[in-house]
Amino acid sequence: MKALGSKTVAICNVVDAMVAREAHGAIYTHAGPEIGVASTKAFTAQLTALFLLALKLGQLRGHLDQAQSVALIEGLSRIPSKVEEVLRSRSAQCEQTGKGIFHGPRLSLSWPRHPLPDFARRRAQAQGDLVHPCRRLPGGRDEARTQCADRRDLPVVVLATRDESDPASKLRYEKTLSNIQEVTARSAA
Numbered sequence: 001m002k003a004l005g006s007k008t009v010a011i012c013n014v015v016d017a018m019v020a021r022e023a024h025g026a027i028y029t030h031a032g033p034e035i036g037v038a039s040t041k042a043f044t045a046q047l048t049a050l051f052l053l054a055l056k057l058g059q060l061r062g063h064l065d066q067a068q069s070v071a072l073i074e075g076l077s078r079i080p081s082k083v084e085e086v087l088r089s090r091s092a093q094c095e096q097t098g099k100g101i102f103h104g105p106r107l108s109l110s111w112p113r114h115p116l117p118d119f120a121r122r123r124a125q126a127q128g129d130l131v132h133p134c135r136r137l138p139g140g141r142d143e144a145r146t147q148c149a150d151r152r153d154l155p156v157v158v159l160a161t162r163d164e165s166d167p168a169s170k171l172r173y174e175k176t177l178s179n180i181q182e183v184t185a186r187s188a189a
Contacts, residue, residue, distance in 0.1 A: 011049045013042040027053065051076060 010023035013031050020026035029045035055072055058064035064072070087094060158180055162173035 009053070011046050011053070013039075013045065048076070 007025070008023040010017070010019040010026045011029065012020050012026065013029045013034065014020075015028055020028070027049050029042065029049050031039070031042040031045035034042050051072075055064065055069060059069055158176060160173055160176045160180070161169070163169040
């Protein structure tokens with residue numbers, strides 16, 4: 001993009017990183033040192049910075065008014081407590097699942113549907129770097145279902161998101177749930 005004359009902004013954790021030096025501007029997250037490639041805190045900080053940048057651009061371009069901006073920021077600020085609530089209510093289940101994946105087979109599948117392929121790729125990379133190889137398969141594809149059916153001990157990670165205001169997102173979510181039920185039924189057989 002820079003070669004085409006576009007202005008570039010880097011979002012990174014490390015001050016004076018090459019990507020920041022080559023960009024026209026930089027947003028530093030200061031999330032602390034990354035221990036291993038799979039730094040969830042740095043990735044989360046980058047997503048938050050990207051969200052805030054998009055929010056600011058939306059305001060500058062007149063696509064977001066003050067009330068919408070405040071609502072989005074309030075929603076963002078509730079994420080930590082929602083994550084904590086889910087983890088607390090399902091801590092035993094999370095621990096059991098984590099142990100099963102850690103001691104399980106040496107391959108797992110990350111199975112996203114649009115619009116999160118980059119997020120899924122990053123999660124798969126992080127998991128593969130820390131635990132074992134992880135293969136990303138497009139959600140809903142026959143290859144994914146075949147892999148799951150052939151390997152009953154294979155951990156499958158599915159990113160199932162939905163935006164209630166987007167009919168296409170709701171449809172993708174319903175198809176993903178259907179795929180999960182199909183894989184579960186095959187694995188149990």
